[in-house]
Each structure stands twice: as C-alpha cells, then as structure tokens.
Amino acid sequence: MANMSLETVVSFIILLVVAGVIISMVLTRIGPENLPYKEVEMQQMEFKNKCTALCTDTSSLDYCRYYFEGGKDGADWDGNGRKNELISIGDYVTWDVCEERIYCFSMVPCDKRFGSNPAKGCASALCQAYLDKYKGNVLKANEAVHDKIKPGTCHLPEDIEDNWFEQYFPSDVCGSAVDCNTECTAFVDQGCGAGSCAANEKYYNRTCTYVNYNKTTCPEEECRPDASCGGGGATLSACVINKTTTPYTITCNTNCNTASMVSVADMDSGSLRTDSAPIVNGVTAVAQPSGFDATFSCGPSITWIISLSCTNPSGTPFVMVGCP
Numbered sequence: 001m002a003n004m005s006l007e008t009v010v011s012f013i014i015l016l017v018v019a020g021v022i023i024s025m026v027l028t029r030i031g032p033e034n035l036p037y038k039e040v041e042m043q044q045m046e047f048k049n050k051c052t053a054l055c056t057d058t059s060s061l062d063y064c065r066y067y068f069e070g071g072k073d074g075a076d077w078d079g080n081g082r083k084n085e086l087i088s089i090g091d092y093v094t095w096d097v098c099e100e101r102i103y104c105f106s107m108v109p110c111d112k113r114f115g116s117n118p119a120k121g122c123a124s125a126l127c128q129a130y131l132d133k134y135k136g137n138v139l140k141a142n143e144a145v146h147d148k149i150k151p152g153t154c155h156l157p158e159d160i161e162d163n164w165f166e167q168y169f170p171s172d173v174c175g176s177a178v179d180c181n182t183e184c185t186a187f188v189d190q191g192c193g194a195g196s197c198a199a200n201e202k203y204y205n206r207t208c209t210y211v212n213y214n215k216t217t218c219p220e221e222e223c224r225p226d227a228s229c230g231g232g233g234a235t236l237s238a239c240v241i242n243k244t245t246t247p248y249t250i251t252c253n254t255n256c257n258t259a260s261m262v263s264v265a266d267m268d269s270g271s272l273r274t275d276s277a278p279i280v281n282g283v284t285a286v287a288q289p290s291g292f293d294a295t296f297s298c299g300p301s302i303t304w305i306i307s308l309s310c311t312n313p314s315g316t317p318f319v320m321v322g323c324p
Contacts, residue, residue: 040079043070051104055113061129063110064122065148068102075100086154095164098152106164119168122149127174138175145173187222192229195221198255201313202229223257223312234310236285236317247273247292252319254285256310262287265305266296278311 047068054063068075074083077099088094089106097106104110105118114121126148130141151165160166187204194203201223239252250262259279265272273289273296285308296304307318 040076044077048108051108054104055108055110058113061125063104063113064126066104068100070100077102084153086156096157096162097164098154098156101150101152103149119164123168123173131174141174142172145169195223196257197223198313199229234308234313234315234317236308236319239306239319239321241321245288247288247290250287250289250306252285252306252308254281254308254310256281256285256308256312258311259285259308260311261309262289263307264289264292271296
C-alpha cells in the first residue's frame with residue numbers, strides 16, 4: 001500500500017512536470033503580441049465603429065475627414081512592427097494607402113450618403129461645402145479640402161489609376177473643367193462698368209453649376225445699357241465729314257463698343273446712304289457710306305442727319321450736322 005502510494009505520488013509529480021512543460025510551450029507560442037484582441041486590433045475595431053457612427057451623422061462631414069492615426073509614434077495597421085508604411089486595404093477593390101492616413105471612406109461603406117464610391121462622394125461633398133463657405137472661390141476651396149485630406153508620408157503609386165489621392169483629390173479638386181455650353185444657364189449681373197463695359201452699362205457673365213459640386217465662371221459675357229448706371233444708352237458726338245475721299249468719310253466719337261451700321265440722311269432730297277458693315281471701335285466710329293458724296297444736296301439751311309446703330313450699348317443715337 002505504501003509502495004502504491006509512492007508510485008501514485010511519483011506519477012502525479014510526473015504529470016505536473018509534463019503539464020508545466022505543455023503550458024510553457026503554449027505560453028511561448030501564444031504571447032501577448034499574438035493574442036486575438038491585441039492593441040492594434042482593438043484600435044481597428046474602434047476606428048471602424050467610429051466611422052460607422054459618423055456615416056449616420058448627417059449634420060457633419062466628419063466621416064470624410066476622419067482617419068486612422070494609430071499611436072503617438074505612428075500607425076501600424078497590419079501589426080508587422082513597421083509604422084506608417086504603404087499597405088493595401090479593401091475587400092472587393094484594394095487601394096494602396098499610408099497606414100497613418102486611412103480614411104473612413106477607404107474602409108467603411110456609406111452608400112446612402114456618399115454613393116458606392118465614398119472617396120469620390122466625399123470629394124464632391126467637401127468641395128460643395130467649402131465652395132459655399134468661400135462663395136465660389138475655387139482656390140480657397142481646394143486649399144480647405146487638401147488641409148483635411150492628405151495622402152500620408154509614404155509614397156503612393158505614381159500611376160494615377162492606382163493612386164486614390166491623385167484620382168479623387170487632385171490639386172484642382174474643386175475646379176474641374178465644365179462644359180459651358182450645356183451646364184451654364186442664366187446671365188448674372190456683375191454691376192455697372194465691370195469688365196469691358198462702359199460706365200453706363202451692366203456687365204453680365206454666365207455662371208456654371210457643375211452637376212456634382214463645381215461652380216465656375218464661363219467665358220460668355222455681354223454688356224447691357226442700364227438706366228440705373230446713369231448716362232443713358234448709346235451716344236454719338238463730334239462728327240466730322242472728310243470730303244476729300246470718295247465716298248466721303250465720317251468720323252464720330254461714340255461710347256459704342258460695336259457699331260452695326262452708320263447712316264446719313266439728306267433732309268433736302270430725302271435720300272439715305274448707309275455703311276452696314278460691322279464697325280468695331282469703342283472710341284470712334286468711322287464709315288464710308290456708298291454714294292455719300294457730292295451728289296448729296298447742300299445749302300445754307302440744309303442739314304444731314306447722321307445716325308449710328310449701336311450693338312453695345314443698344315440704341316440708335318443721331319446727331320444733326322450742317323452742310324460742311
């Protein structure tokens with residue numbers, strides 16, 4: 001009985017030794033750095049949960065601006081011990097990203113707010129918000145977006161098709177080209193005397209609104225006379241007739257930018273001569289109406305009427321000129 005007890009004790013000790021060895025091996029293979037819920041995985045879980053919550057917050061665009069920062073010494077998303085490096089992420093479509101600049105739109109879908117491509121949707125939403133804030137100033141909007149969205153410190157792919165930042169957040173992210181023929185609508189009043197307009201004219205240009213977010217100004221513009229600017233419409237003065245040319249040449253001062261026709265009426269015979277070719281000037285109108293020569297009547301009490309059809313500003317001013 002004593003012998004059996006001794007054998008039992010010995011066996012028990014052997015079992016303890018074996019168990020200790022096995023436990024030691026297990027602890028060696030599954031150290032703290034290999035535990036399922038290690039620190040980096042907890043950070044990832046917290047980040048994704050935060051992104052999900054921001055996606056539902058329709059009062060802000062923080063979903064687009066929030067990114068994975070990691071610890072104070074940098075981010076190690078894949079847990080390989082190397083921080084802020086280039087890694088590939090994504091379930092269906094993968095993108096190369098820098099570990100310390102992994103944005104919500106790269107990891108957590110938000111279809112209802114930003115569509116099936118949340119990176120593109122966020123670029124659109126951020127631009128719209130900053131363009132509204134800066135009253136359509138594209139340069140300021142670009143700076144504001146790039147202040148919030150950065151590529152990170154690693155080197156993203158040079159090929160733009162593989163580079164999420166260059167593809168969706170290029171340098172002119174809020175000023176993409178627009179088709180002014182299809183996307184520009186009404187003329188917008190820019191005030192009196194603006195652009196190339198005279199002081200008595202209002203300057204108008206077309207304002208475009210891009211289908212997604214962009215607002216810019218197209219090159220179409222025009223000047224319109226407006227009584228509110230003062231000075232009335234078109235003016236014509238100081239007309240001089242040069243009779244040494246055939247036909248006679250008329251030179252007048254005018255505020256017209258473009259004259260479409262200069263006419264001379266002989267009040268004695270009722271005849272009319274016109275130069276209908278467009279006359280571009282802005283300071284003077286010069287014309288040689290066909291037939292305007294010595295055949296026109298002239299006398300002490302006879303006058304000619306010289307009139308100018310003005311395209312810009314509108315109106316047909318005239319001036320009475322006695323026979324030279």
